[in-house]
Amino acid sequence: MSTPQLVGYDGQPRLIGAWLATNRTAMLAEHAAINGPLPLGAVSRLMDMVVAAGLRGRGGAWFPTGRKLGTVARNGQTAGGCHVVVNGAESEPAAGKDKLLLRAAPHLVLDGAELAALAIGAKRVTVCVHRGTGLAQHVAGALAERAAAGWGGKAVGLTVEVMEPPRWYVSSESTALANFVGGGEGKPRDVSAYREGVGGKPTLVSNTETLAHLGLIARHGPDWFRMAGTAEAPGTALFTVSGAVRARGVYEFPVGVTGNEIIRAAGGPTEPLQALLLGGYGGAWVPPGVLATPFTPEALRPHGASPGAGVVVALPLGACGLVETVRVAAWLASQNARQCGPCFNGLPAIADDLARLTWRRDRVALDRLRFRMRMVDKRGACGHPDGVVKLADSALRVFGACVDKHLSGQGCPGLYRPPMLPVPAPPSRSEGWK
Numbered sequence: 001m002s003t004p005q006l007v008g009y010d011g012q013p014r015l016i017g018a019w020l021a022t023n024r025t026a027m028l029a030e031h032a033a034i035n036g037p038l039p040l041g042a043v044s045r046l047m048d049m050v051v052a053a054g055l056r057g058r059g060g061a062w063f064p065t066g067r068k069l070g071t072v073a074r075n076g077q078t079a080g081g082c083h084v085v086v087n088g089a090e091s092e093p094a095a096g097k098d099k100l101l102l103r104a105a106p107h108l109v110l111d112g113a114e115l116a117a118l119a120i121g122a123k124r125v126t127v128c129v130h131r132g133t134g135l136a137q138h139v140a141g142a143l144a145e146r147a148a149a150g151w152g153g154k155a156v157g158l159t160v161e162v163m164e165p166p167r168w169y170v171s172s173e174s175t176a177l178a179n180f181v182g183g184g185e186g187k188p189r190d191v192s193a194y195r196e197g198v199g200g201k202p203t204l205v206s207n208t209e210t211l212a213h214l215g216l217i218a219r220h221g222p223d224w225f226r227m228a229g230t231a232e233a234p235g236t237a238l239f240t241v242s243g244a245v246r247a248r249g250v251y252e253f254p255v256g257v258t259g260n261e262i263i264r265a266a267g268g269p270t271e272p273l274q275a276l277l278l279g280g281y282g283g284a285w286v287p288p289g290v291l292a293t294p295f296t297p298e299a300l301r302p303h304g305a306s307p308g309a310g311v312v313v314a315l316p317l318g319a320c321g322l323v324e325t326v327r328v329a330a331w332l333a334s335q336n337a338r339q340c341g342p343c344f345n346g347l348p349a350i351a352d353d354l355a356r357l358t359w360r361r362d363r364v365a366l367d368r369l370r371f372r373m374r375m376v377d378k379r380g381a382c383g384h385p386d387g388v389v390k391l392a393d394s395a396l397r398v399f400g401a402c403v404d405k406h407l408s409g410q411g412c413p414g415l416y417r418p419p420m421l422p423v424p425a426p427p428s429r430s431e432g433w434k
């Protein structure tokens with residue numbers, strides 16, 4: 001079986017094309033027919049290939065994947081071993097792309113994870129998936145299929161397993177996942193997983209989508225990968241589009257697509273838009289004018305935003321951006337891991353100030369909120385408080401006129417509209433952090 005030759009970017013989805021055509025999981029035989037065999041011959045060159053491809057992590061940070069691989073490989077040599085964790089835990093409530101990808105093309109993700117493990121010298125791969133979604137059984141089924149066919153896994157000296165971390169928002173953070181996989185709680189730590197991850201060993205924690213791209217780069221090479229996307233952010237990316245659009249869902253586009261093209265693909269807006277939430281709940285609100293901007297980290301940075309985890313939520317004119325932000329900020333505050341004072345004490349206080357200025361015309365709360373945001377930003381062991389500050393800060397900027405309206409007691413029709421952004425029920429106390 002040879003790898004199908006792809007000669008150029010045809011504008012078609014690379015990761016979810018088969019799913020869109022069939023609306024079902026690509027079983028191993030179909031995956032092999034579409035993508036060719038597991039390219040073990042590429043393992044020795046894989047790190048260089050990923051660097052040349054310019055692949056950047058699709059979990060939110062857009063960090064260069066090749067650099068991550070090199071760091072863990074070097075640290076692993078010194079530490080006498082390393083580990084790979086596939087981050088499919090996707091705790092962003094408005095995101096669904098990693099869950100979809102694991103359902104649609106589990107073998108592409110697993111190929112990428114196993115090839116990355118072989119390239120950096122890891123012997124064990126742990127796939128972490130969102131608890132309570134049935135994904136663990138789905139991935140376990142894919143692993144059984146591979147074992148039966150002698151495709152990767154034990155046949156290439158790897159142990160691959162699936163785990164379900166707790167559903168807390170911060171439990172999908174890389175150090176929290178490494179801690180959980182190593183037998184601890186799913187809480188962030190203040191030491192990088194690249195240095196000290198699972199069982200104290202250097203650990204590559206990489207997003208599901210990132211590893212799927214890696215599985216394709218190993219087959220088709222860096223030049224092919226760069227045929228889509230921009231020079232700084234090559235390839236395609238998955239976006240979860242929701243809110244006031246006609247066809248909510250997960251879409252795959254070359255990186256650098258404009259927001260207008262994304263919204264158009266999602267059927268267009270159902271109402272005139274007031275703002276968009278980009279990246280995720282730790283992302284930023286932007287005005288609709290930003291839709292003309294290419295969605296790359298570099299192009300969105302001047303707008304205080306990033307593609308992040310590919311979340312795009314369209315907020316209609318009739319909704320209240322402040323009310324939406326208050327709900328999300330309160331939920332994010334409830335998700336902190338109770339380890340760092342500025343986060344544990346500061347996030348509920350920030351959510352409370354936002355609620356007071358939104359619902360109670362409390363002008364003092366606005367000044368206090370700005371002060372508290374400065375006090376909390378970059379003061380946690382992980383980036384959770386920074387994300388809340390970013391969200392709140394962008395809300396004050398983008399909904400500035402709305403803030404004035406609320407404080408002066410002018411009517412806001414959006415106050416009585418049902419909330420739009422999903423806020424999941426928190427994990428039960430008995431579920432804890434394990």
Ligand code: SF4
Binds near residue numbers: 170336340
């Ligand atoms: S900053 Fe917050 S979420 Fe992060 S480790 Fe500290 S308490 Fe936990």
